[in-house]
Amino acid sequence: MDAEIENKDLLRGGQFLVKETACEDIFTPEDFTEEQKMMRDSVKEFVDREIWPHKERFEKKDYALTEEIMRKAGDLGLLGIAVPEAYGGLGMGFITTMLVCDYISGATGSIATAFGAHTGIGTMPITLYGTEEQRQKYVPKLATGEWFGAYCLTEPGAGSDANSGKTKAVLSEDGTHYKISGQKMWISNAGFCDIFIVFARIEDDKNITGFIVENDPSNGITLGEEEQKLGIHSSSTRQVFFNDTVVPVDNMLSERGNGFKIAMNALNVGRIKLAAASLDAQRRVITEAVKYANERIQFNTPIAKFGAIKSKIAEMATAAYVGESATYRAGKNIEDRISIRESEGNTHQEAELKGVEEYAIECSILKVAVSEDIQNCSDEGIQIFGGMGFSADTPMEAAWRDARIARIYEGTNEINRMLAVGMLVKKAMKGHVDLLGPAQAVASELTGIPSFDTPDYSELLSEEKEMIAKLKKVFLMVAGSAVQKYGPELEEHQQLLLASADILIEIYMAESAVLRAEKNAKRFGEEAQKEQIAMARLNLYHAVDIIHSRAKEGIVSFAEGDEQRMMLMGLKRFTKYQNQPNVVALRNIIAEKVTAANSYPF
Structure with a gap:
């Protein structure tokens, strides 16, 4: 087993909610190896050569072109990245398989879907569940694109x-x-x-x-x-x-x-891969929107200089950055868990199944968050293009339509929201995640006397990390009380589950971005990472608002009288900033970096 894995505290799935994660223990896109960067660059080159120039043909239902591109991807070995070498694949690690999925999927949803369906749910069930004879017969042909x-x-x-x-x-x-x-x-x-x-x-x-x-x-x-x-x-x-x-x-x-177990486990992998597949789509939309904003002159000024456009560019870039941070954080956790299981004697197939299953909660969180981010990103892309954005002659219109399916397949976002909370509660009942102890501690804190000491936030992002810790208390307060009130019947209260899920999602995404910014600031310097720090802060600001709103909705749906008043007071305490961030200034820092680069630069 890798010494690096042994030296870090690898949390189990869902434990991010009740345990603090050190920034040094997470993986970020800045941690890609040279081999992974080469793989990324070769995939980008393939997409820019074979797919991006033909976007118009993809919109005209050129199914033969999709098949042709898939065969070319097979010739390059891109269909066999995750397939063990014994069956004709490259046997790459989980992060590398995500990286390929990420960058091959950005130019058009048609190839993203064909690639995902083939390499994921088309090939993987045989690789992971097939007999040796079945694997030998079918997987090599699937890995090369012959079939x-x-x-x-x-x-x-x-x-x-x-x-x-x-x-x-x-x-x-x-x-x-x-x-x-x-x-x-x-x-x-x-x-x-x-x-x-x-x-x-x-x-x-x-x-x-x-x-x-x-x-x-x-x-x-x-x-x-x-x-x-x-x-x-x-x-x-x-x-x-x-x-x-x-x-x-x-x-x-x-x-x-x-079969049902095969289907569900295939979907777990599909969910995190779908999140990865939505990342380069965001990068490309942002890049096209920024190029247009820099070139489009109105009132003798590039529209990129206007505050309304800066706001959009900053929010789009922030969402992409947060999605990258969380997706690759979870992907490395899965890869490390696979390595641990293999070192303990599991076969590769058993290790991969159990490794992904361990982080099924995070997979559902990512599927929801990033699929909604690409929809919002493409929608704002249309808006930046104005009337031209509504035209099929620009890439925004197709990007918006392609993005819409991501919220439906691999389980609808509503199903995944309820799954994330449901799986977390089941893990708690099995003793895999201790929710009860922390929830009781929060309940005691609500009845205790709050501290009036002024905290020391002199360290970089220390207030943001403290805020995330408080947001976790919000989830424990709401979900803990809901479980106590409804027990096994909680699953019948879908609107409460959806509200709880949104709190859970915002916590994981915000924490991932803050930890990435902190890790990079420590190794590259705070000034060099000022835009990353700004994005982490901007996203957290939104997360606090969303969590306050969704928690309030949840609390008033099941609590009354003194209990309700006490929980609402706790909610106010747990979502209060000591130092409110200047959101406009944060957006300007981010937008200036993106417009100067004329692309998504992170």
């Missing part, structure tokens, strides 16, 4: 409730094969895939079962027409119909009834 994969889970009546699918798998009398019949919809890559990962129910099993099904039209497989979609126009998306499709028993994936 492409697709994932058949969703049905007309089974979306968020994935385990309710009606597709049937019936065992033949001689026990040699299953016959699969049913309808799947919204299947990415269906138009050019060679392999389907299909989920079907055997008899009246409680849970669905996974199968590897080769795409052979003569075997009862038919495809619907290409779906007409709001965005991701050149992502092949079709319905798939199975009519007594014969599948050998050897093509069952994992064990009977294990």
